[in-house]
Amino acid sequence: MKPMNRRDALGSLGTLTVGGWIGLGAQESAAQEAHGQRQQPEPVRPPNAYSLPELGYAYDALEPHIDAATMTLHHDKHHAAYVKGLNAAIEKLAASRESGNFDAVSDATTALAFHGSGHILHCVFWKNMKKNGGGEPKGAVAREIDRDFGSFSRFQQHFSKAAGGVQGSGWGILAWEPLSGRLLVFGAEKHQNHTVWGCVPLLVLDVWEHAYYLKYQNNRGGYVDAFWNVIDWGHVGDRLDLARRLTA
Ligand code: MN3
Numbered sequence: 001m002k003p004m005n006r007r008d009a010l011g012s013l014g015t016l017t018v019g020g021w022i023g024l025g026a027q028e029s030a031a032q033e034a035h036g037q038r039q040q041p042e043p044v045r046p047p048n049a050y051s052l053p054e055l056g057y058a059y060d061a062l063e064p065h066i067d068a069a070t071m072t073l074h075h076d077k078h079h080a081a082y083v084k085g086l087n088a089a090i091e092k093l094a095a096s097r098e099s100g101n102f103d104a105v106s107d108a109t110t111a112l113a114f115h116g117s118g119h120i121l122h123c124v125f126w127k128n129m130k131k132n133g134g135g136e137p138k139g140a141v142a143r144e145i146d147r148d149f150g151s152f153s154r155f156q157q158h159f160s161k162a163a164g165g166v167q168g169s170g171w172g173i174l175a176w177e178p179l180s181g182r183l184l185v186f187g188a189e190k191h192q193n194h195t196v197w198g199c200v201p202l203l204v205l206d207v208w209e210h211a212y213y214l215k216y217q218n219n220r221g222g223y224v225d226a227f228w229n230v231i232d233w234g235h236v237g238d239r240l241d242l243a244r245r246l247t248a
Contacts, residue, residue, distance in 0.1 A: 048091065050083050065226040066227075070210075075122075075126065078210050085115030086115035088115075089112040089116070114191055129227075129230040129232055130230065133232045135233065144240065149185075159203075159205075164221050169190055170190060170207055171191065172188075172204065172205040173185065173186040173205075174202050175201045176199060176200045181244075202236050205224065
């Protein structure tokens with residue numbers, strides 16, 4: 001694995017909101033300027049900078065818990081649409097600045113939050129799962145869960161209830177809250193609502209109907225229960241470690 005710089009790490013980490021990610025970048029720039037380290041402005045970033053990542057495993061790797069047909073549609077069509085929407089929003093905002101006509105800014109800003117948050121959460125979601133996953137976490141994740149939720153069993157019930165209870169489309173999210181250094185569970189609506197700024201998602205579960213309806217139909221609870229069999233706790237641990245170091 002190639003070494004990761006701070007910007008790469010933040011990008012892969014994905015704070016809970018797009019705004020939070022941008023905020024960290026701005027702080028970094030301000031700190032550099034304050035120390036006289038910023039020699040020249042960075043080149044303008046191309047607007048179509050986001051791309052669909054590889055799934056990292058076969059579409060049927062998570063069978064029988066999550067079926068291959070769902071994974072194929074979910075990754076190749078749904079996630080791809082968020083990437084396209086995110087790039088389009090950024091292009092519209094860039095075009096507004098270029099032309100001086102800012103009529104599209106309001107809609108494009110809404111689209112930026114929706115598609116940007118959708119893209120980031122799906123990137124985390126794919127990596128949170130693996131073939132023959134499941135079980136219980138070890139090491140720092142286990143310790144932090146015990147400290148903030150009482151036990152793994154209580155956390156599991158709490159997370160399942162939050163994910164299962166999302167009204168409409170959304171996500172169950174276990175996140176690191178850097179201000180107090182604790183774990184929090186959210187039930188995000190759509191991709192970007194009902195969250196706390198600056199939190200870093202560690203473990204996320206997509207509960208949009210497109211994530212489970214082919215196999216589970218209206219049984220969201222059955223899908224949430226099955227998720228515990230495919231979690232890659234090693235990846236969750238890597239994210240916790242990175243989040244603590246980058247937000248210390
Ligand atoms: Mn989805």
